[in-house]
Amino acid sequence: MTKKELRDLALPTDPQQMLFFMCTMLREIAIALAPEVSKPVQKLPYEPAPCNNSIFLNSFNNKIATIKLIRELTGMGLKEAKEYADQIPNPSPLLENLSMLQAKYIARKFEEIGTQATIRSKGD
Numbered sequence: 001m002t003k004k005e006l007r008d009l010a011l012p013t014d015p016q017q018m019l020f021f022m023c024t025m026l027r028e029i030a031i032a033l034a035p036e037v038s039k040p041v042q043k044l045p046y047e048p049a050p051c052n053n054s055i056f057l058n059s060f061n062n063k064i065a066t067i068k069l070i071r072e073l074t075g076m077g078l079k080e081a082k083e084y085a086d087q088i089p090n091p092s093p094l095l096e097n098l099s100m101l102q103a104k105y106i107a108r109k110f111e112e113i114g115t116q117a118t119i120r121s122k123g124d
Helices: 003-008 015-037 063-074 078-086 100-112
Strands: 053-060 095-098 115-121
Touching: 053 063, 053 078, 053 100, 063 078, 063 100, 063 115, 095 100, 100 115
Parallel strands: none
Antiparallel strands: 053 095, 053 115
C-alpha cells in the first residue's frame, strides 16, 4: 500500500469495520517487515549453571511448618518427613543437585518459617 493510497483511504466508523481495517493494516505492515524479521538472530552462548548444591537443615522453631515444607519440596510422605525432622541437624542433605538459584530460594522458604537451612556445594 502506498502513501497516496493511505491518504485517500476513508476510515470506517463502524467498530467491526474499524477492527477489520486495523487487522488488515497490521497484516500489511507484517508483510512489509517480513524480510527484516526473517534475518537470522545471532544466539548468545549459553552455559547451564552447575547443579552441585545441597540443602541441609540445622534447626527449626516450628516443627509442623518444617514438616509441611519438607513434604511440599521433596514429595516425602508424612512419616518420612517427620523422621527427617526428628533427626535435625541431619548429616544427610534434604535436597541435592540444585542450582544456586534453586538452593537460595529453598533456603529462603525455610528461613521464612523459622528453620535454619545451609547450602553446601559438593566441593565443600
